Structure formats: structure tokens, C-alpha cells
Amino acid sequence: MNLLCRSYIKENAIVLTTPKRNKLLKDGPESESLMSNRCHILGRGSYGIVFKAIFREHAVALKIIKKRAILTLHNEAHALNWNHRNIVRIIKLESTPEFGLIIMERSNGFCLQRVVDTLALPLMHRLL
Structure with missing residues (x-):
């Protein structure tokens, strides 16, 4: 395991190996491994939870979406592999x-x- 990966483990990031991803797909965000490691949550919303994670030795965000919001994956799929400085x-x-x-x-x-x-930005600059 390289130095980058070790440093993210210290900050409670999930290391996304194939077995770990399969378990998350089966058990979801309430899986025992997530709760026992107290992984750092970046955010919560009506569709799911976003965690700090490591994927192929890179810092990533992992959004776990609930069953009732699976259709939102189709919307996210449209942006797959886009490369723009203003888009995640x-x-x-x-x-x-x-x-x-x-x-x-x-x-x-x-x-x-x-x-x-x-x-202290004017409203017009905030909108832009």
C-alpha cells in the first residue's frame, strides 16, 4: 500500500476494493463495516450518503444511493467520463x-x- 493510500486510511476513508464495493452494493450505507470504521461522511441527502474513499489509490467521494433513488443513476450516467474543470x-x-x-x-x-x-459577493456574481 502506498503512502497516499495510508494517509487517507488515517482519515477514515473507505478503500474501495472489489469485495468492498460488492458488500456496499448488497448492504448499503448501513453496512457493519462502514459503521465500525466510522468512515468520514462528507454529506447526506434525500438520495443517499457521501463518504470519503480511496479508489485505485486516488482520493474520491463515494455516493451510496438508496433503492428508491436508483433512477437518478441514469442522470449521473450522462456525465460519466466528462472532463471539465467546473464539473465533478x-x-x-x-x-x-x-x-x-x-x-x-x-x-x-x-x-x-x-x-x-x-x-461578500454581490448577488449577480453569486449567480454567475
Whole structure:
């Protein structure tokens, strides 16, 4: 295991091996392995939970989507392999009838909402 991967394990990132992805697709975000490792949650929403993760030795975000929102994977699939500096790159999509996984790039910076909230930008600049 290289130095990058070890450093992310220290911050409680999920290492996405094939067996681990298969288990997540079967058990979902409430799987025992996620809860026992106390993996760092980046966010929660009505469709699922986003975790810090490692995929092929790269820092990524892992969105685990609930069964009732599986159709949103089709929307996410349209952006698969897009490469644009203003769009989060989706690396891999996987799904079962129960859960879906979206593996996407993760930046080390602040979230956009936090930046917008802390800057005194006029409304027009915020919209742009």
C-alpha cells in the first residue's frame, strides 16, 4: 500500500476494493463495516450518503444511493467520463436493485456553498 493510500486510511476513508464495493452494493450505507470504521461522511441527502474513499489509490467521494433513488443513476450516467474543470468527474457507476454506487473525484478544498457564504459577493456574481 502506498503512502497516499495510508494517509487517507488515517482519515477514515473507505478503500474501495472489489469485495468492498460488492458488500456496499448488497448492504448499503448501513453496512457493519462502514459503521465500525466510522468512515468520514462528507454529506447526506434525500438520495443517499457521501463518504470519503480511496479508489485505485486516488482520493474520491463515494455516493451510496438508496433503492428508491436508483433512477437518478441514469442522470449521473450522462456525465460519466466528462472532463471539465467546473464539473465533478464521475469515475465509475455500479448498481444493484437495492443500492447504487457513484465514485467521483474529491477535491481537497472547501465546498462551494461555504465559499459563497463567507465571501461578500454581490448577488449577480453569486449567480454567475
